[in-house]
Amino acid sequence: MPRRQVCFVSFLLLLSTVLTCAAFAGETPHADQVQANTTAIHPIEPPSPESTAETLEQRADLLRAEKLYLDALDYYHAALAKKPNAAPLYNKIGIVELLMQRWPDAKKSFEHAIRQDHEYSDAYNNLGVIYYIGKKYGKAIDRYNKAIRYRDDFASYYSNLGAALFSKKDFDKSVAAYAHALQLDPDVFERSSRTGVAAQMSKPEDRAHYDYVVAKLYAKMGVADRSLEYLRRAMEEGYKSIDKVYKDEEFAGLRKDPRFQALMSTRPPAISD
16 A cells, blocks of 8 residues: 555544543553454453442453453443443543444534533544544534643644644644644654544645645754655655745755755656555
């Protein structure tokens, strides 16, 4: 599979960085992925009525990590029965439902989480994902901004916001959001390119523009390796304005790099779908 398709071929592979969960503190991305197989080698015991809500939730977390999503849901619901109105549990249930592509159910669960905690940034962010998947970018942007209002130190929130703005072709605001994400986490795009969030784009020219924007941001930060990689991707996608690289001030330092000169002299051919 061509490298450029890693970011864009399947949005289902892009969900893991978007999904954030209050139980996992810090900015480290969550390793949630779409379930490939729900069959366990050993049968999972049903939730015990004697277990505490905390024990049931911890067991559900482990099952989710093992991609045993149906079993995880059983345990999360059992925990919720013992601890009604717990916003983090509704959020986790929504995450599992989202990973199982149960979009309406996930939306309801995230909304439940927000009703229980009106300042729950993760739930706003995850609800934004639902709208983003449905290409309702305006609503996604609104939810991402609300997540940022209550928690402004998560790079993933700004990266998600940048993706939605880019998909809406609001490029200036998108660049600003992406730049802020990079300030908080210089590796945010590397994670996004593997399992995170990228703008939803179907046209090669839009994907090429996205790669050029990211290359410019990395160049401004002085991260030459990544800037060159995204420049290559932009050329492979057939970016028609690639010669702007000689004028944009962000690339001033990169233009002195012999690798830049080699890249531009070889001009990788555009790869067609």
